[in-house]
Amino acid sequence: MIEQGIREAILAILATLRAELGCDFCAIGLTEAPLLNLRWPVASGQTNERYAGISEKPGRGLSASVLKIGRAMPFSMPELLYSRRLQEYPLLLAEDLRAAYAVPLYFGHSPSGILIAGDRRKRVYRTDERRIVAAAGERIAALLTGLSSAGSM
Amino acid sequence: MTEQEHSGFPEYHAEMLAAQVESLLSGLDKGVADDEYREELRRSLKQLADVKFALDESAIVAITDRRGKIRYVNDKFCEISGYDRSELIGQDHRLVNSGFHGKSFMKELWTTISSGRVWRGEIKNRGKTGREYWVDTTIVPFADGEGHPYQYLAIRHEVTRLKEAEAELQSMLAQMMQIQEEERRRFSRDLHDGIGQSLFFFKITIDRLLAEREDEGLAMLGQQVSQLMSEVRGLAWEMRPSVLDDLGVVPALRTYIEHFEGHYGIQVRFECELKRRPALLAETTIYRVVQEALTNIGKYAGVSEAFVSLREIDGLIRVVIMDKGIGFIRASAGSGVGLFSMEERARAVSGELKLHSEPGHGTTVTLTVPTG
Numbered sequence: 209m210i211e212q213g214i215r216e217a218i219l220a221i222l223a224t225l226r227a228e229l230g231c232d233f234c235a236i237g238l239t240e241a242p243l244l245n246l247r248w249p250v251a252s253g254q255t256n257e258r259y260a261g262i263s264e265k266p267g268r269g270l271s272a273s274v275l276k277i278g279r280a281m282p283f284s285m286p287e288l289l290y291s292r293r294l295q296e297y298p299l300l301l302a303e304d305l306r307a308a309y310a311v312p313l314y315f316g317h318s319p320s321g322i323l324i325a326g327d328r329r330k331r332v333y334r335t336d337e338r339r340i341v342a343a344a345g346e347r348i349a350a351l352l353t354g355l356s357s358a359g360s361m
Numbered sequence: 362m363t364e365q366e367h368s369g370f371p372e373y374h375a376e377m378l379a380a381q382v383e384s385l386l387s388g389l390d391k392g393v394a395d396d397e398y399r400e401e402l403r404r405s406l407k408q409l410a411d412v413k414f415a416l417d418e419s420a421i422v423a424i425t426d427r428r429g430k431i432r433y434v435n436d437k438f439c440e441i442s443g444y445d446r447s448e449l450i451g452q453d454h455r456l457v458n459s460g461f462h463g464k465s466f467m468k469e470l471w472t473t474i475s476s477g478r479v480w481r482g483e484i485k486n487r488g489k490t491g492r493e494y495w496v497d498t499t500i501v502p503f504a505d506g507e508g509h510p511y512q513y514l515a516i517r518h519e520v521t522r523l524k525e526a527e528a529e530l531q532s533m534l535a536q537m538m539q540i541q542e543e544e545r546r547r548f549s550r551d552l553h554d555g556i557g558q559s560l561f562f563f564k565i566t567i568d569r570l571l572a573e574r575e576d577e578g579l580a581m582l583g584q585q586v587s588q589l590m591s592e593v594r595g596l597a598w599e600m601r602p603s604v605l606d607d608l609g610v611v612p613a614l615r616t617y618i619e620h621f622e623g624h625y626g627i628q629v630r631f632e633c634e635l636k637r638r639p640a641l642l643a644e645t646t647i648y649r650v651v652q653e654a655l656t657n658i659g660k661y662a663g664v665s666e667a668f669v670s671l672r673e674i675d676g677l678i679r680v681v682i683m684d685k686g687i688g689f690i691r692a693s694a695g696s697g698v699g700l701f702s703m704e705e706r707a708r709a710v711s712g713e714l715k716l717h718s719e720p721g722h723g724t725t726v727t728l729t730v731p732t733g
Contacts, residue, residue: 242587243588243591244588245623256665257626257665258625258626258627258665259626260626261622261623261626261627261628261665262623262624262625262626263623263624264624265595265624266588266592267592267595294660295656295659295660298624298625298626298659301625301659301660302625302626304663
């Protein structure tokens with residue numbers, strides 16, 4: 209569980225990020241021990257509460273891409289639909305996101321979380337926009353590093 | 362004759378289609394004085410004779426009166442049915458009825474043509490020798506001055522081979538799906554019992570070593586092996602859950618729904634009133650159809666709640682998968698491969714699949730299979 213204070217600080221970062229980027233939705237995903245399922249504890253701009261119930265198994269979707277490779281990646285719904293992988297991205301489905309950009313959150317050396325920004329319309333994220341997401345990701349990772357070293361990761 | 366009373370005309374030459382054309386043609390010179398008019402008439406009659414010839418050459422033709430008694434058949438009709446013309450005239454089509462079509466089918470046919478509309482469809486008939494054949498049929502009612510049909514012209518083409526090919530294709534599809542299930546079952550078991558077991562022994566060995574001495578690297582390896590084991594188990598389960606064979610469709614669906622809820626963040630209300638296990642093939646069909654329908658809900662419906670129910674009514678199992686989401690129009694629903702495979706699966710176990718969807722009012726998939 210994330211402490212109330214840290215949760216509020218993260219929510220503030222997500223709200224700022226949405227305003228800066230002009231995007232519809234932001235959320236952070238964290239892997240949970242022992243099975244490393246990916247869950248979404250904090251979100252901003254959601255249209256429903258489905259995100260909170262999602263628990264993605266490792267080896268698929270964002271776990272197998274952003275987390276495994278440890279790099280930021282853009283996603284688009286038509287591309288996922290075409291490659292028949294859309295069902296591996298339940299968060300995009302729950303929020304009906306047509307485009308998204310996800311950066312890994314590093315706690316120490318290994319990526320254990322994700323910051324995702326998405327839009328309900330077609331969008332290509334420019335380099336400067338990608339940098340804004342990456343910077344927000346670093347701030348969130350710094351906030352959560354205390355949590356990670358406390359042993360809940 | 363009742364037809365005459367009914368129509369008010371002295372006689373219709375229905376017994377032979379365009380039978381009097383020849384005699385009319387030869388009597389034209391005497392009967393019609395006006396040269397130009399006679400020539401027009403000759404040409405029209407000639408055309409009628411030619412059209413009749415073409416029709417007889419290409420199709421199976423029959424004419425019945427308004428009560429269904431056969432008044433005319435061409436050679437092709439006699440040939441395919443195996444009856445002589447004399448055996449057919451005066452009879453009705455029950456003579457060639459194969460008994461394949463139900464009462465409601467025949468009722469619909471008669472309602473259509475007796476109200477003056479054209480009927481089209483495929484009919485299975487039986488010939489004199491017992492040979493069954495399929496005919497693609499068009500029945501055209503001929504109406505009198507008041508719009509009441511006084512006779513029906515039926516034009517048929519044999520489509521037996523087409524129907525046979527259709528049936529073969531369907532049986533191939535059913536077989537293909539069964540082979541796919543068998544392969545999945547085998548592959549799932551191999552993953553679970555083969556690689557899964559090896560990983561388990563691997564993990565035990567690591568744990569034993571760890572019990573002897575502490576080693577951070579070894580502990581990390583142990584964690585990774587555990588992770589790998591759970592991934593292999595997950596793969597085997599997704600391929601085909603062994604619980605489907607061992608404990609049946611209900612426990613398998615409960616586990617599937619639990620995973621589905623976690624993956625998509627959608628709550629599923631599951632109701633089950635089955636008292637005993639259905640046949641194995643029916644269980645597989647139910648499982649796969651629910652899986653496919655729920656996946657569609659997860660991907661397209663845009664809801665946070667779905668409903669699944671299993672009920673047994675009069676020897677039939679009725680499975681309903683429902684959502685109150687955005688719905689869709691079937692014609693514009695992508696490639697529709699999912700829908701097609703659900704229908705094929707249902708048909709392969711003599712079941713039926715119905716889909717009802719309306720934009721803005723959600724989707725309901727209803728599968729009915731015999732308990733068998």
